[in-house]
Amino acid sequence: MTPAKTPQTMKPATAAKKLGVLLDATPADFQQGTVSRTQLDELLATPPEWVVQLRLNGPHPRQIVASKLGVTISGLARGGVTEPLTTAEIQDLLANRPEWLVRERATQAEVRREAARVKQLNEEKARKAAHLARQESQRAAAASN
Structure with a gap:
């Protein structure tokens, strides 16, 4: 039992x-x-x-505040945001765009662009490797005939 x-x-x-x-x-x-x-x-x-x-x-937790502002939690800390924010406070920051927010959003955008570039590069390498593997397989099949 x-x-x-x-x-x-x-x-x-x-x-x-x-x-x-x-x-x-x-x-x-x-x-x-x-x-x-x-x-x-x-x-x-x-x-x-x-x-x-x-x-x-709100008040919203840090991860939600960071997401709504388009920055990282570390970016919030660098910007001096240590307390939870309400939706109105978040909208005010988005409307007034303090310098730290502009800088952190630009940093985040650059990180995303770099991640996309690396992903595209890795996909291209994988396509080339698959193509070479197919060619090798075809050569081996032709040689055995």
């Missing part, structure tokens, strides 16, 4: 991260308990009003 399975649970911080919300902004009962996988799935499928409002208005 196997023992009954216990439901998977996670810490509130993990659940908040998976929900894309800031833990400190969640209700106290959420912060103090554990969240089961089933509860998380339910929160993701049919989010309660507090999840909807936090996702919409």
Whole structure:
């Protein structure tokens, strides 16, 4: 006889991260308990009003702020952004474009361009290698006939 399975649970911080919300902004009962996988799935499928409002208005966790601003989390730190931001604060930064944000977005764009260039280069090398392998295979087949 196997023992009954216990439901998977996670810490509130993990659940908040998976929900894309800031833990400190969640209700106290959420912060103090554990969240089961089933509860998380339910929160993701049919989010309660507090999840909807936090996702919409914030305050947002760093990874969400960085994503909305088009920079990295390190870029936020270099820009002096250490606290969670609301959607209004993010929109204000995007509208006013402080110098650090312009610089970090340019850096991020350059990193993306370089990653695309390297990916294209690797794909071209793979195509050439596959072509050479096909040619070698055809030569070997022709030589055996």
